[in-house]
Amino acid sequence: MRSSAPLYDLLAPTYEEHFAVLHRRAYDELAWDICRDALPEAPAVTVDVGCGVGRWAERLLDAGYSLTGIEPAPAMADQAARRLARWPRTQATLLRSRVEDVELTPGSVDAVLAMGSLQYTDDPVRQVVRLAGWLRPGGVLAVLVDNLQALVLELLAAGREEEALARLTTRRGVWRVDEIEADLHLLDSATLRRAYDEAGLDVVRVSGLLVGASAHGRDGLRRRLDEDFEGTLAAEGRLAAQPELADLGKQLLIVGRRRSR
Numbered sequence: 477m478r479s480s481a482p483l484y485d486l487l488a489p490t491y492e493e494h495f496a497v498l499h500r501r502a503y504d505e506l507a508w509d510i511c512r513d514a515l516p517e518a519p520a521v522t523v524d525v526g527c528g529v530g531r532w533a534e535r536l537l538d539a540g541y542s543l544t545g546i547e548p549a550p551a552m553a554d555q556a557a558r559r560l561a562r563w564p565r566t567q568a569t570l571l572r573s574r575v576e577d578v579e580l581t582p583g584s585v586d587a588v589l590a591m592g593s594l595q596y597t598d599d600p601v602r603q604v605v606r607l608a609g610w611l612r613p614g615g616v617l618a619v620l621v622d623n624l625q626a627l628v629l630e631l632l633a634a635g636r637e638e639e640a641l642a643r644l645t646t647r648r649g650v651w652r653v654d655e656i657e658a659d660l661h662l663l664d665s666a667t668l669r670r671a672y673d674e675a676g677l678d679v680v681r682v683s684g685l686l687v688g689a690s691a692h693g694r695d696g697l698r699r700r701l702d703e704d705f706e707g708t709l710a711a712e713g714r715l716a717a718q719p720e721l722a723d724l725g726k727q728l729l730i731v732g733r734r735r736s737r
């Protein structure tokens with residue numbers, strides 16, 4: 477796996493603008509609504525794995541949670557550090573590290589969120605098991621990843637059958653910005669459900685975010701968001717509530733709770 481750190485360092489100065497683009501804003505708002513409903517009440521101890529420039533970390537801190545952010549890309553972490561400096565160290569901590577290298581006390585955390593980061597780790601299933609170990613019984617793990625099936629459909633629709641089948645077989649993707657490439661795992665709901673079960677987590681929600689991208693194509697969804705952002709977002713929210721559609725979402729969000737024993 478080629479590390480994603482050089483690519484995220486390149487994106488860091490404009491990463492916030494990245495989420496001003498309507499389709500990213502849409503899946504981000506859907507994910508935030510779902511996660512907020514599942515989180516324990518503040519104050520509670522949260523961990524943001526791959527916190528990037530600190531977008532979600534800031535929301536969680538604003539909502540009264542204490543937070544540890546984990547971020548390996550130096551330029552992303554620099555921005556997160558500036559953001560987190562508004563809170564006392566007792567409430568906000570930043571670990572400049574890959575999640576694979578972080579050790580936290582077992583059972584010490586109320587909620588772990590990993591928004592778009594586990595796909596870049598060497599072994600996402602192993603990381604789900606590790607993160608679950610940090611949770612107290614009843615604690616929440618929320619993981620957002622790019623979805624394998626939705627990408628395959630998109631490639632087929634674009635006439636790129638060979639690449640679609642290669643992605644399906646290897647379950648790996650490549651993200652390229654300018655000349656820089658990063659490798660990522662492509663996951664599906666069955667794999668994540670098995671990982672949650674193995675980790676001792678009861679799945680409470682599996683959602684496909686931006687199912688409209690599979691139905692109307694990426695450009696079709698963009699057009700709809702452009703014409704009526706709120707209406708399209710509400711429709712996507714209804715589709716995201718249907719677990720049967722999870723693998724049609726461009727992004728896949730799974731939320732679970734640690735079993736008592």
Ligand SMILES: C[S@@+](CC[C@H](N)C(=O)[O-])C[C@H]1O[C@@H](n2cnc3c(N)ncnc32)[C@H](O)[C@@H]1O
Pocket residue numbers: 480481484525526527528529530531532546547548549552573574575576590591592593594596597598
């Ligand atoms: C798609 S970005 C999402 C950032 C942030 N969660 C957000 O929603 O704004 C993925 C992040 O995961 C980080 N990441 C990549 N590999 C990681 C690893 N092994 N451990 C922890 N974070 C990682 C990247 O540096 C990047 O900041």
